[in-house]
Amino acid sequence: xxxxxxxxxxxxxxxxxxxxxxxxxxxxxxxxxxxxxxxxxxxxxxxxxxxxxxxxxxxxxxxxxxxxxxxxxxxxxxxxxxxxxxxxxxxxxxxxxxxxxxxxxxxxxxxxxxxxxxxxxxxxxxxxxxxxxxxxxxxxxxxxxxxxxxxxxxxxxxxxxxxxxxxxxxxxx
Numbered sequence: 763x764x765x766x767x768x769x770x771x772x773x774x775x776x777x778x779x780x781x782x783x784x785x786x787x788x789x790x791x792x793x794x795x796x797x798x799x800x801x802x803x804x805x806x807x808x809x810x811x812x813x814x815x816x817x818x819x820x821x822x823x824x825x826x827x828x829x830x831x832x833x834x835x836x837x838x839x840x841x842x843x844x845x846x847x848x849x850x851x852x853x854x855x856x857x858x859x860x861x862x863x864x865x866x867x868x869x870x871x872x873x874x875x876x877x878x879x880x881x882x883x884x885x886x887x888x889x890x891x892x893x894x895x896x897x898x899x900x901x902x903x904x905x906x907x908x909x910x911x912x913x914x915x916x917x918x919x920x921x922x923x924x925x926x927x928x929x930x931x932x933x934x935x
Contacts, residue, residue: 777906781842784812788835792826805829819887832884833868836891837898844899854907857900864897 787805794802806815809829820827821835828835868890875882882890 777903778842778845781838781845784809784830784838785835785842788829789823791829792822792824795826796824802826819884821884821888831887833872833887833891833894836888837868837895840892840895841899842895844896845903848899848903848907854904854911856904861897861899861901864893864900868894868897 787809791802791805791809794805806829809815813830813834815827815829815831817827819831819833821832822828830838871882871886871890874880
């Protein structure tokens with residue numbers, strides 16, 4: 763496999779790897795806490811950069827809250843599933859209408875809860891997170907696929923056979 767093909771595969775897989783890391787860490791942290799392993803706190807701290815982790819807003823497994831709240835866990839799960847589905851279908855079409863429509867529930871629920879109009883349950887948070895993850899996935903992944911495709915076409919148009927750090931004129935001297 764050529765380096766550029768390998769690099770293209772890595773770039774295509776980076777968002778998936780990151781989301782799998784978040785979801786896996788979210789499940790692994792309470793398991794490790796249940797086993798009384800201190801590394802669980804490191805995982806919780808890392809995941810705290812992507813989620814507020816309020817225990818009352820989290821699903822509980824192994825007697826501990828997950829590393830992501832119900833909304834974030836559902837959001838990242840559906841974002842990952844949407845990304846895999848769009849990759850499988852090999853589509854670069856941006857679903858503007860559906861993407862924005864699916865974001866409306868998470869915006870309404872999150873905003874109304876923030877300003878105190880109502881208090882959401884974890885089920886409502888999970889459902890709105892699910893819809894929001896699909897909505898963002900329908901908008902972001904096709905743009906990302908277009909970005910990757912653009913650089914692949916640029917590489918082919920320039921007939922770049924291999925990756926070098928130095929231009930050929932500098933290597934000759």
